[in-house]
Amino acid sequence: MEKLLQPDTGLMIWTIVTFLVMVFLLKTFAWGPLLHAVEERERRLKEDREAAEKARADAQKIQADLEKKLNELDAKSREVLAQAQKDAEAMRAKHSAEAKEEAERLMEKTRAGLEEEKRRLVGELRQEVAKFSVQAAEKLVRKTVDAGVRKSVLDQFFVDLDKTEKKN
16 A cells, blocks of 8 residues: 555656647547537537528518508508498499489379370360260250261360360
8 A cells, every 4th residue: 555655756757648648649639620520510500590590580571571561451451442332332322313213204204194194085085075965965956967067066165175174
């Protein structure tokens, strides 16, 4: 045990020389490439981080552009919808007015037709009344009136009837 506590100078020198050779060899063949690999990895990580930050900034810009476009489309769609509602209301009013005008025209046409039919029926009725009046007068007088006299009497009767009607 005493030998362990006494240092051997030769052994110490060879240990130091071996250690220094090992350090030199490690520095030359191991630490250099290891340090180079670590530096290269650090550089790649830095580039990747910068690329990720740039991509995130681009994504935020694209998202902002998309939100802006969505807002514009939303506003435009609201505008188109409002215009469509206005157009529909105008079209509804136009069709309503046209339908009302058509109904009024039909009513006026019907009135005119009824008025014409009334005039025709009144004319026919007058002729019948006049004919019956003449026949009654013939029977009363007991004489036959010829066709020419009958026609002139009927014409005069209609003229008198028209004058009476116009006065009323």
